[in-house]
Amino acid sequence: MKGSIISWLLLAISTISIFSDVAATSASAKCLGADQSSLLLELRHSLVFNTSASTKLVRWGRSANSWSGVTCEDGLLVGLDLSEEWISGGINRSSSLFRLKFLRSLNLAFNHLSYSMIPSGFANLSHLVHLNLSNAPFSGQISAELSRLTKLRKLDLSAIHFSECDPLKLEKPSLRSLIRDMGELRELYLNEVDLSVEGSEWCNALSSSVPKLEVLSMSHCSLSGPIDASLLSLANLSVIRLNLNDLSTTVPSILANFSSLKTLSLHNCDLKGEFPQKHTINFFRLPDSIGNLRKLSMLDLHNCSLSGSIPTSMENLSELTYLDLSSNNLTGSLPSYGASRNLTQIYLFDNALTGQITSVGWEDLLNLEYLYLRNNSLEGDIPSTLFTLPRLEEIYLSNNKFSGQLIINPNVSSNRLESLDLSSNLLQGSIPRWIWKLRNLAYLNLSSNFFEDLETPLCNLTPTLLYVDLHSSMHRGNMLPLPSQAICLDFSSNNITSVFSDNIGNYLSSSTMFFSLSMNNFHGSIPKSICKATYSMHLEVLDLSHNLLNGTIPNCLMKASLKVLNLRNNQLSGNIPQNISTTCGLKTLDLSENLLQGQIPLSLANCTTLEILNIGNNQIDGTFPCHFMAISSLRVLILRSNKLHGEIGCAHSPFTWQMLQIIDLSSNDLSGTLPASLLASWEAMKAEVDFNYLQYELYIRGGYYYQDTVSVTIKGLEQKLTKILTIFTSIDFSGNRFEGQIPNTLGDLKALYSLNLSHNAISGSIPPILGNLLQLESLDLSWNHLNGTIPAHLANLDLLSFLNLSNNQLVGSIPDSGHFLTFSKSAFERNLGLCGLQLNKSCSIAMNKTKEAGDDGNNDDNKKKWFFLGIPLGFVVGFWVFCGPLVFIRSWRFAYYRFWDKVLF
Incomplete structure (x- = not known):
């Protein structure tokens, strides 16, 4: 019997499906009258669109049921949806589009209409009820002809503003002129349209023209405050979005009177002072009366300069699904959200909230998907119930004061957690085993805590882990686990004491881009196997600095595709690898504070993208590396405390370091004069x-x-x-x-x-x-x-x-x-x-002493001068006293000769 009932149901469903398809085809066929089908084909041929991306226009005219995006009713074409059709260029005012006079709904959103003005031809479509021209993008003045569309219930002219084009403006006509005769309007979207009007003007225009308005969305419209009380006459408002306007006023008290309000978004409006209360004003606080907005489903007040505590009356907002009070100065503790069982997203980050969160009622928030409480001062234990919520995907509790241990045993098989950030807290003990087995976990950040070890045994790590950050987590002992598909691994600033495994490169994923073990106690040599990760063309950052590594630098590291290589402060010796690849893509190379010898390799000039080069505090010999002048991107050059010698003879180099901002050549043996012409080329210092x-x-x-x-x-x-x-x-x-x-x-x-x-x-x-x-x-x-x-x-x-x-x-x-x-x-x-x-x-006394010292000095100089002048004078006088008689008196001369003859004899 049951089987026969099921068979009849299946037959009925099939029959209904067949008849509905026939009816749809028939309805489409009725749109193919000579007049309307020709207008559609004419429209298709007049539009420029990407045929490879189009899903509607590209099919038009192929068969009787190929008119995608077209809606017919009683043989009339009443709806046209050409959104996201990659239409480019403009729409001519004589386009056949404006001859589809029975259109009630038109959607041209998300196309590429070359920042043209909105054609006045839209005014010909007098039966339009829904008009969506958002994100097309149009630019310039909005046509005054649009005010003739008096039957509109939904108008969306929201724009995407690009710096290279004029924004869409509503000045002539003004907002009042545009909507003056649109008394049936229910939804108005003017996001990023430049209105440039004051609060009393735009509020009065809305309240007097569109009394049935339910959705008001005017974000980033250059509106100014205050929000006028006349807006209160729009009693049916359920959505208010006024984000990114410079209202520069106190939070308007009238907002508490919109009993139908479901969405309130006022972020980045420079609101000041008090949030509204119905009867009294309580400065710098969210009032208890906010709990009267029982139909509110979305509340977005992030970055609104709010202060004070979150009122407990918010527990009454049972329809609330989205709550964003982030980036304010809210204080106090979190209220219980157990009654708001529909909540899917909670954003309370960047506040000054305090207290514990154990009594919030997390176990009732079975629909919660996103929880952001980072950057507060929350404390105490992290409730274990958080990790058992079946829909929770992201938890961000970083930069708080949470303490205790994560002794939790959640139902891992039903947990959907993808992102877990508990960094910068006071958590301690062991990192629990269950974290590594969360089957959907992709992002894990436990850094800056007091975890000392891992709960073991540890095996079968979840294959989904892509980002693991455990830096500064006080871990000690052996190497941390290496997930098989990890992209980023940061284990820096711990107390890991281990020999650098020879096969570590075999465990790094071919997708790993960031790998840091800096500031630990690794010892031994750098294994060549690590080059396997660099050859994969994925590893971009390798930081092994501040360890106890010895031996030489593997040649392969300088031939790989690394962007950052940091081996600073180890005990590496030998020469810097010489045969550096011509495809070197390094941006940062830090080999400082080691025991490296030899000369700086000429092939290092192949690293033409280098910005930071630090070889300081080694035993490098040779002359100043003028070949580095070819590295025009260089910003930091540090060669201090080496054995470099000779002059800086780079004056004739055709290259310059225009980007150089830090240079340190101290504690070497360089000589000669300071390089004036080289200094003159350092433009970044000018x-x-x-x-x-x-x-x-x-x-x-x-x-x-x-x-x-x-x-x-x-x-x-x-x-x-x-x-x-x-x-x-x-x-x-x-x-x-x-x-x-x-x-x-x-x-x-x-x-x-x-x-x-x-x-x-x-x-x-x-x-x-x-x-x-x-x-x-x-x-x-x-x-x-x-x-x-x-x-x-x-x-x-x-x-x-x-x-x-x-x-x-x-x-x-x-x-x-x-x-x-x-x-x-x-x-x-x-x-x-x-x-x-x-x-x-005193400079006067010093000058006198200097003057006196100068006189004595002159006397001394005169004595010395006469002394040194007396030497040649005495020689001249003595010479002629002795030799003169011998020259001029003959008898003396013969007597002198006879004397020497006797002596020689």
């Missing part, structure tokens, strides 16, 4: 650039960045720049044998932040042009042979906070203007000719 960071972005989910770091000597101290600003500029040539004068070209580097030329043999005077370096904060010229006076222009350097001119031969008075008086004695000591308050030496 003018301020955009504020940014030097970092490498991986084009993967979430926008992963590798943050470059570097150590520089600033203000006499070595400092680590964990983020290298593009505006930071520094030159450090200290600790060499440079001589000659300071070149005037240094005065052109007006964006220079730090200059260190100390411990050299530089002579001459300090160029006054250094007073042009108005951004200079640190200047060290100590331990040189500089003479003359301190230029008064240096007092113009208002930002200068560190100065060292000690151990030179400077004379005269120290400038006593500006902030020069704040520098200590040590900045000027051991310059015997200097005087001033900083040295507690």
Whole structure:
């Protein structure tokens, strides 16, 4: 009996389906009357569209039932949907489209109509009830003819504004003129249309013209406040979206009176003051009266400058499905959302919420899919019920104060969790085994906690894990697990003590792009197997810095497709690999603080995309690498504390380092004069650039960045720049044998932040042009042979906070203007000719002493002069006293000869 009933039902369904298909075909056929079918074909031929992307126009006219997007009723064409048909160009006002006079619904949304104006021909379609021209995009003034469409119930002119085109504007006609006769309008969408009107004007226009309005969506329309009370007459409003308008006013109290309101979105409106209450005003708080909006299903007030606590009356919003109060200054604890069983998304991040979340009623939120509570001050345990919610896909609880252990045993088989972020909390104990078995988990971030180990045994890791971040999680012991399909693995800043496995490259996924083991206790040599991952053309960042690795650098690492290679602060020895590939794509290479020897390879110039090169603190020999001049992208060059020698003879190079912002050649054996022409080519040090960071972005989910770091000597101290600003500029040539004068070209580097030329043999005077370096904060010229006076222009350097001119031969008075008086004695000591308050030496006394010393000095000089003049004079006198008689008196001369004859005999 049951089988026969089922058979009859199947037969009935089949019969209904057949008849419905026949009816649809028949209805389509009725649209093929001579007049309407010809108009449609004419329209098709007049439009320019992408035939490979089209799903409707491309099929028109092929058969009786091929009129996709066309709706017929009683033999009349009443609906036309050509959305997302990749139509380009414009629509002519004489188009056959405007002769389809029975159209009641027209949709041209999401096409590419070349930023043309909206044709006035739309006014001919007087029967239109629904008109959707959104995201086409049109531009310019909206035609006044559209006001003739008096039967409209839905009007959507929302635009996508691009910088290369004029925005869609509604000035002439104004908003009031456009909708004045649209009394039947229920839905109005004008997002990103430039209205440029004040609150009282647009509110009065709406309330007086469209009393039946239910949906008001005018985001990013250049509206200004305040929101006028006249809007209250629109009693049927269920959706209000006014995002991204500069309302610059207090939150309007009338909003609490819309009893039919389902969606309220006011984010980024610069609202201030109080949220509305029905009877009283409570400044900077969400009122309890918000619980009266019983039909509210969507509440979006993110970034609205709200403060105060979240009222418990929100528990009454049983229809609420979407809640976004993020990026405000809300305080207090979370209310229970157990009654809001329909909630699917909760966004409360970037607030100042406190307290525990164990009593929120999570077990009742069986529809919850997204939970974002990051960047608050929530504390206590993380409720185990969170991990058992059947629909939950993303949990973000980072940057709070959650503590305790994750001793949870959820029903893994029914859990849909894809993203779990518990980073930057106070969690401790072991990382539980169940996390690694969540069958859909793709993103895991447990970094910056106090997990010390893994719960074992650990096997059968979920194959879906793509992103694992466990940096700074206090893990100790052996190597962490390597998921089979991982794209990003960050295990840095832990206490992992392990030998670098010879076959580690075999366990890295062919998809791995980011791999960091820095700041651990790995020892042993770098295995060649790791090159398998680099040869896969996927690994872009490899960071093994700050470990105890020894041996040599594998040649294969310099031939691979890496963008970032950081081996800093290990115990690597030998030479830098010589045969670097011509396809080198490195942007960051850091080999500093090792035991590397030999010369800098010429083939390193093949890495033409290098931005940061750090080979400092090694035992590198040879001359200055002028072949690096071919790397025009270079921003940071650090070669300090090596054995480089000779002059910087790059004056004739056809290349320049226009992007260079940091150069450190200190503590080498370089000599010769400072390279004036080379300094003149460093354009990035001449003018301020955009504020940014030097970092490498991986084009993967979430926008992963590798943050470059570097150590520089600033203000006499070595400092680590964990983020290298593009505006930071520094030159450090200290600790060499440079001589000659300071070149005037240094005065052109007006964006220079730090200059260190100390411990050299530089002579001459300090160029006054250094007073042009108005951004200079640190200047060290100590331990040189500089003479003359301190230029008064240096007092113009208002930002200068560190100065060292000690151990030179400077004379005269120290400038006593500006902030020069704040520098200590040590900045000027051991310059015997200097005087001033900083040295507690009066310049008038010093001048007298100098003058007296000058007189004594002159006397001494005169004595020395006569002494040295007396030597040749005495020789001349003595010569002629003895030899004169022999020359001029014959008897004396013969007597002299006879004497020597006897002596010789």
